[in-house]
Amino acid sequence: MSDSHDHPHPAPIAPPPEVTDDAGSQALSDALRSSFAIVKVIMVGLVVVFLGSGFFTVGTQEKAIILRFGKPVGEDEKALLGPGPHWALPYPIDEVVRLPVGQVQTVNSTIGWYLTTAGLEAAKTEPPPGPSLNPATDGYVLTGDGNIVHVRGTLRYRVSEPGLRYVFDFASASNLVQNAFNHALLYAAARGTVDITRDTTAYREQAEARLADLIAQQQLGIKVELMDVQVIPPRQLTADFARVLEAEVRRATALNDARKYANETVSKGRSEAVARTNTAAAERARTVEFVSAEANRFNDLLPEYRKDKQLFTSLRYAEALQRIFTNVQEKIILQERADGKPRELRLQLNREPPKPKTIGPEPAHQDKH
Amino acid sequence: MKQNPLTFIVGAVLLVIFVLLLFVFQVRKSEVAVVTTFGKPVRDITEPGAYWKAPWPIQKVHKFDQRIHNFEGKFEQVQTADQFTLLIMVYVGWNISDAKVFSQRFGDSTAKAEESLEGLLRNAYSGVVGRHPFPDFVSTDEKQLKLAEIEQEMLQRVQADSRAITNGLDVKFLGIKKLGLPESVTELVFQRMKSEREVKVSEIQFEGERQARDLRSAADAESARLISDADAQATRIRGLGDSEAAKSFEVFKQDPELARFILELGALEAFTKERTTLILDTQTSPLGLLRGPTVAPARNAKP
Numbered sequence: 001m002s003d004s005h006d007h008p009h010p011a012p013i014a015p016p017p018e019v020t021d022d023a024g025s026q027a028l029s030d031a032l033r034s035s036f037a038i039v040k041v042i043m044v045g046l047v048v049v050f051l052g053s054g055f056f057t058v059g060t061q062e063k064a065i066i067l068r069f070g071k072p073v074g075e076d077e078k079a080l081l082g083p084g085p086h087w088a089l090p091y092p093i094d095e096v097v098r099l100p101v102g103q104v105q106t107v108n109s110t111i112g113w114y115l116t117t118a119g120l121e122a123a124k125t126e127p128p129p130g131p132s133l134n135p136a137t138d139g140y141v142l143t144g145d146g147n148i149v150h151v152r153g154t155l156r157y158r159v160s161e162p163g164l165r166y167v168f169d170f171a172s173a174s175n176l177v178q179n180a181f182n183h184a185l186l187y188a189a190a191r192g193t194v195d196i197t198r199d200t201t202a203y204r205e206q207a208e209a210r211l212a213d214l215i216a217q218q219q220l221g222i223k224v225e226l227m228d229v230q231v232i233p234p235r236q237l238t239a240d241f242a243r244v245l246e247a248e249v250r251r252a253t254a255l256n257d258a259r260k261y262a263n264e265t266v267s268k269g270r271s272e273a274v275a276r277t278n279t280a281a282a283e284r285a286r287t288v289e290f291v292s293a294e295a296n297r298f299n300d301l302l303p304e305y306r307k308d309k310q311l312f313t314s315l316r317y318a319e320a321l322q323r324i325f326t327n328v329q330e331k332i333i334l335q336e337r338a339d340g341k342p343r344e345l346r347l348q349l350n351r352e353p354p355k356p357k358t359i360g361p362e363p364a365h366q367d368k369h
Numbered sequence: 370m371k372q373n374p375l376t377f378i379v380g381a382v383l384l385v386i387f388v389l390l391l392f393v394f395q396v397r398k399s400e401v402a403v404v405t406t407f408g409k410p411v412r413d414i415t416e417p418g419a420y421w422k423a424p425w426p427i428q429k430v431h432k433f434d435q436r437i438h439n440f441e442g443k444f445e446q447v448q449t450a451d452q453f454t455l456l457i458m459v460y461v462g463w464n465i466s467d468a469k470v471f472s473q474r475f476g477d478s479t480a481k482a483e484e485s486l487e488g489l490l491r492n493a494y495s496g497v498v499g500r501h502p503f504p505d506f507v508s509t510d511e512k513q514l515k516l517a518e519i520e521q522e523m524l525q526r527v528q529a530d531s532r533a534i535t536n537g538l539d540v541k542f543l544g545i546k547k548l549g550l551p552e553s554v555t556e557l558v559f560q561r562m563k564s565e566r567e568v569k570v571s572e573i574q575f576e577g578e579r580q581a582r583d584l585r586s587a588a589d590a591e592s593a594r595l596i597s598d599a600d601a602q603a604t605r606i607r608g609l610g611d612s613e614a615a616k617s618f619e620v621f622k623q624d625p626e627l628a629r630f631i632l633e634l635g636a637l638e639a640f641t642k643e644r645t646t647l648i649l650d651t652q653t654s655p656l657g658l659l660r661g662p663t664v665a666p667a668r669n670a671k672p
Contacts, residue, residue, distance in 0.1 A: 069419035070397035095397070111547050132556040135444060135456050135549040142548050144509035147562050148555060168399040168436065170462075175439040179460040183544040190507040190548070191514050194562070218462060218542050236559050240566035247570040251577030258581035262588030269592025273599030280603030284610030291614035294635070298620055298628055305627045313630060320634045327638075330646040333656060345648065 054088045056096050061103045063163060067095040072164075080162055099163035104156050104225055107178040109185055112151035114138045114235065129235040140234070141189040149197055151189060153207070153229040155181045157222045165221040177220060184211035185229065197233045197241065204229050391424040401435045401468040404428055410469045431472055437462045437541055440483050442490040444547060451502040456549035457494060459523065461486065462541040470537030482538055489530045489540075493523040506548060520545055 058064045064081045066073045066088045073079050073094075080099070088094040115137040120126045133140055133148070140148045157177065159166045166173045188206035189196065196203040208227055215222060233241040305312045325331065337343050396402045396414050404412040404420075406428050414420060415435075422428045444458040463486060465471045475481040497519060505515040524543040531540055550558065621628035641647065651659050 067398060067417070069417075070395040070400070071417040071419075072398055092395075132552045132559070134552050139547070140549065140555075142507045142550070144507050144514070146507060146558070147565075148550075148558050171434060171436040171438040176437070176460075176462055179439060179441070179544060179546055182546050183460075186545060186548060187516055190516055191509060191511065193509055194565075214544070234559060234562070237562055237566065240563050244566055244569050244573065247573040247577075251573050251580075254577045254581045255584070258584035262584045262591075265585075265588040265592045266595070269595040272592075273595040276596065276599040276603050277606065280606040284606050284613075287607070287610040288613045288617075291617045294632065295617040295620040298623075298631060301631065302624060302627065305624065309627075316630070316634060320638055324638055324641045325647075327642050328645050328647045329643075332646065332648040333659070334648065334650040336651055336660070343650070 050090055054090050054094070055085060056088065057085050058083050058098070061100070063099045063101045063161070065097050065099060065164065067097060068093060070095070097167060099159070099167055101159050101161050101163040104158055105174065105177075107155050107157075107174055107181060109151070109153045109155075109182050110139075110178065111182045112139045112141050112185055112189075114140070114150055131236065133234070141186050143189050143194050143196065144191045145193045147194040148234050149189065149194060149231055150234065151185050151229060151231045153181065153185055153227060155211075155227050156225040158225055160221055160223045163221060165219060170220075173220065173222075176218065177222060180211055180214040180218065180220065181227075184208070184214065189231075194233065197231050200229055200231050203231060392421055393419050394422055394430045395419050396432065399434065399436050400432050401465060402433070403431045403468045403472050405431065410472065413467075413469050415468075431468075431477065433465050433468045433471065433477075434479075435465055435468075437464045438479070438483075440486055441546060442487055442494075444549065445491065445494055446551065447494045447498040449498060449503045449506070450500055453503040454551050454554070455498065455503065455506065456547070456551065457498060457545060458547035459490060459494075459520075459543055460546045461490070461524075461527070461543045463538050464541065465537060466539035467537035470535055472537075474536050482536070485534075485536055486527075486538075486540075489527045490523075492530060493526040496526055497522045516545065 056064070058081050060083045062083075064086065065079050066081070066086075068089070086096075088096050114129070114133065116126050139150070141151050143149055155177070159173075170176055184207040187210045188203050191206065192203050204227060207229060208224065211224060211227070214220070215224070301312075334343050334345070394402070396417050396419075398417040400417070402414040402420075403410050404414065404422055406423070408429070411428075422430060439460060440463060441460045442458055444456050446454055446456050449455050463482075471482070475485070500522075501515060501519055504510075504513050505519060508514040520543055524540065527540050527543060531538060649656055651657055
């Protein structure tokens, strides 16, 4: 189009030479032809650039879909373009929409934590807690037992295939995901107890289950990769919660001590029991042996005894006494008093000393009749 | 002219483009459109694609975002059925269901629509929350907890109200985002939590002591049982020994007198074997000899 406007420009100069000089008109028509050729090349170039602008590349972490006159080309799933180079018609006709399928996205919970900033928290210069929580600024959740705890979490998720709903059906899908996450944290806390500050596993599972329900119900078209939650008691009560922990540690220590004592006592008892039965067994053996030895001796002595009882006993008795007297450590022999009355003997017995020689009085011996 | 056909083609293409721009419009997926003729809505377009229209001064196209929007209410104070004061905030997902009605009510303004939504939510708060006692919101008892039901009721309420005033928008879902207590109440809750913790500490202490005591006394009992079992067994073993020994007693029956004499003598000897002090008078044989020789021995054989 532009060339047809440009073209007449040289024309007004042309006519006079055409009439006069044939060579001149020849040169002019040559010039015209060559300039026209240049214009044609430029036009073809423009068309090529126009068509070439339709090329685009889809990255590995995404898919794309072409909207022709605003309408997806092909049926939902089949229309998805995978990674690689693609071509679409230029702008007013086709529009390329990239779908963040496979990219991990992150949202943080916005409820449940007291007023602070990451900077203050990292520097540990958070202002000390006031006596109460201001609902406008401080977040918290209520637990099933009517207590207050702080929670916060990070949710990592992927947009699952085909990802069309995530892009075309929600004005800001990530906000809805965030609120679903907030709700899941609140919901799980509402059925828990304050003990979720101790062990977050069950709490996290509840929240995950609730979030999964919401994702399915609202067809958010995402898949949760990872949910991190942190639950703490109110800072106003940090010391009180710490005391419970301390009490538990003390209890564990006391129980360990008791267990140690129990083990020792039982094993002591066991070894004592074994010792006692062993002693009994030894005694049993000794008794049997003793009696049978005596029996043998008796058998040996019996014939002699029968020969002369009187002599036998006297001999044996004397023999025995001899051995006894030699063995006895101390011997005290009392002469009979001249008047024939029994002699009085006083013994001083000391109970305590185990070391000094034991005094074994034998009253039977001094009793006389 | 040689260049005529090309010029013609180019001109025709440009003309077509111009006409298309005037007479055709696109509705993108995620959008809905309303076509107005001299300002009067005549056509609703809900499917994406390209559509004809009369050129500008006659017909106009109004496009609306049909995607689901996230809207959050205010954190509002509500009384529960059992007179607790609760702060509640919900979020809703809403979209335009009828662009014609929507445009009549709110024009192109999403903000106005959200204002209207906020009013609906406030009604739902007071209407629904007021019918539930506090334990329906938070409870460790699964059966008591009615959070999901409350949301459902509020959603139905909002949907019904929204239909009743025909505002052309549809509330798709609703969730409770935040629950809270008035600031002064949080302080009371802290006091209660504090005393709960104290009770817990003493419980743990008491429990620990009791368990430790139980462990110790159980161990003592076990040990005593082991020993008394062993004693019983020891007695049995000794009894066995005695009965075995008793078999040998038969031998002694041949002459019990000799047997007694031997055993007594043996016992006497064993008895006096160590560290013994004997005090004897001269009556004891053979010490009688100390008084001078006699022939008749006074037989005093006693242990």
